[in-house]
Amino acid sequence: MADWKEQMQNLVNSLEKLEQHINVTPEEKEAIEKSETVWGTTPYFASLMDKDDPNCPIRKQVIPSQKENENNYGIENYLIYKENRSNEENRPDTIARQYHDRVAFTVMKTCANYCRHCFRKEVVVDQSLKLNFDLEEGLQWIREHQEVRDVLITGGDPLLLSDEKLDFLISKLREIPHVEMIRIGSRVPIVLPQRITEGLLKVLGGYHRVPIWLNTQCNHANEITEETAKAVYKLMTSGINVGNQAVLLKGINDDVQSFRELHQKLLSVRIRPYYLFYCEPAPGIDHFRTPVEKGAELIRDAIRGHTTGLAQPMYVMATNIGKIPLMPDYYIKEKSDKEYTVVNYKGQETTIPNIPE
Numbered sequence: 001m002a003d004w005k006e007q008m009q010n011l012v013n014s015l016e017k018l019e020q021h022i023n024v025t026p027e028e029k030e031a032i033e034k035s036e037t038v039w040g041t042t043p044y045f046a047s048l049m050d051k052d053d054p055n056c057p058i059r060k061q062v063i064p065s066q067k068e069n070e071n072n073y074g075i076e077n078y079l080i081y082k083e084n085r086s087n088e089e090n091r092p093d094t095i096a097r098q099y100h101d102r103v104a105f106t107v108m109k110t111c112a113n114y115c116r117h118c119f120r121k122e123v124v125v126d127q128s129l130k131l132n133f134d135l136e137e138g139l140q141w142i143r144e145h146q147e148v149r150d151v152l153i154t155g156g157d158p159l160l161l162s163d164e165k166l167d168f169l170i171s172k173l174r175e176i177p178h179v180e181m182i183r184i185g186s187r188v189p190i191v192l193p194q195r196i197t198e199g200l201l202k203v204l205g206g207y208h209r210v211p212i213w214l215n216t217q218c219n220h221a222n223e224i225t226e227e228t229a230k231a232v233y234k235l236m237t238s239g240i241n242v243g244n245q246a247v248l249l250k251g252i253n254d255d256v257q258s259f260r261e262l263h264q265k266l267l268s269v270r271i272r273p274y275y276l277f278y279c280e281p282a283p284g285i286d287h288f289r290t291p292v293e294k295g296a297e298l299i300r301d302a303i304r305g306h307t308t309g310l311a312q313p314m315y316v317m318a319t320n321i322g323k324i325p326l327m328p329d330y331y332i333k334e335k336s337d338k339e340y341t342v343v344n345y346k347g348q349e350t351t352i353p354n355i356p357e
């Protein structure tokens, strides 16, 4: 199925369709039958699932789990809190803001893969939070806020908009003199690489004053195929940089081998690791979360010194007051007036002079 629209029309979102790809376990079957949330993925992404292993990292991201009904640590009304939707600034539903010079512009709630760990699940997966996706209202707000120089188009998955709608949105943003860059957050290069068509590249690509940066989300090496590599190459040769924003997920990428393989394989298909996000405290996804320190440990034990520094994402926690960096901090062991004692990834120590200010 090479056509992206056909992929979307045939979304794997029922037990019967899923059974065409894998041997569904009784637990998975029960969770699907009881789930009241939106779930599903493309036939392409479903074809990457391990047929017989319920611990397959792709299955865990796609198939509902009964654990989603447990909520011991998640924050209720998470998006309202996290995206500062209830503060004094009057913004359209489409605009989320945590910083002075950049905003997230939420344009739709449809996805090609309904990730079970999604922090926007209240809008996308549970659909308990209803937003008014009025694009013109969002554009007008951006026009009136001259301090906004960077717009992140997000969703849902914005690359599921038609070429015509995307063209409208991007050309209108590019007409705003104070907008200097556009970012797109999309899982499409990973879950629906067929969407990277000539028509889309015409809309997104080419030289322009306002460049487009695309960040995708890939959480395990098994998600990367030849199709991914070709889609990313087409984007890059059209002038669009592609980065990755992985989410740290328990049982999926929280061991040294999976973590290293993921980041090495991303580079092998020209995707630059950008962020590793601590899995956010949205309700019903406790089972995906690790202790906070885990991400820094993985960067220390799987990446630093073990492979090229290009493979190293910045580990952060996204909060209601912005992103908090959580990188490993053990490199400076001691500091005296004369020197620093520093430690490498093997625990070896050396000293460098401390130069007074």
Ligand code: SF4
Residues within 6 Å of the ligand: 110, 111, 112, 113, 114, 115, 116, 117, 118, 119, 120, 121, 124, 155, 156, 157, 187, 217
């Ligand atoms: S593609 Fe993004 S918005 Fe959609 S379910 Fe996955 S994480 Fe959430």
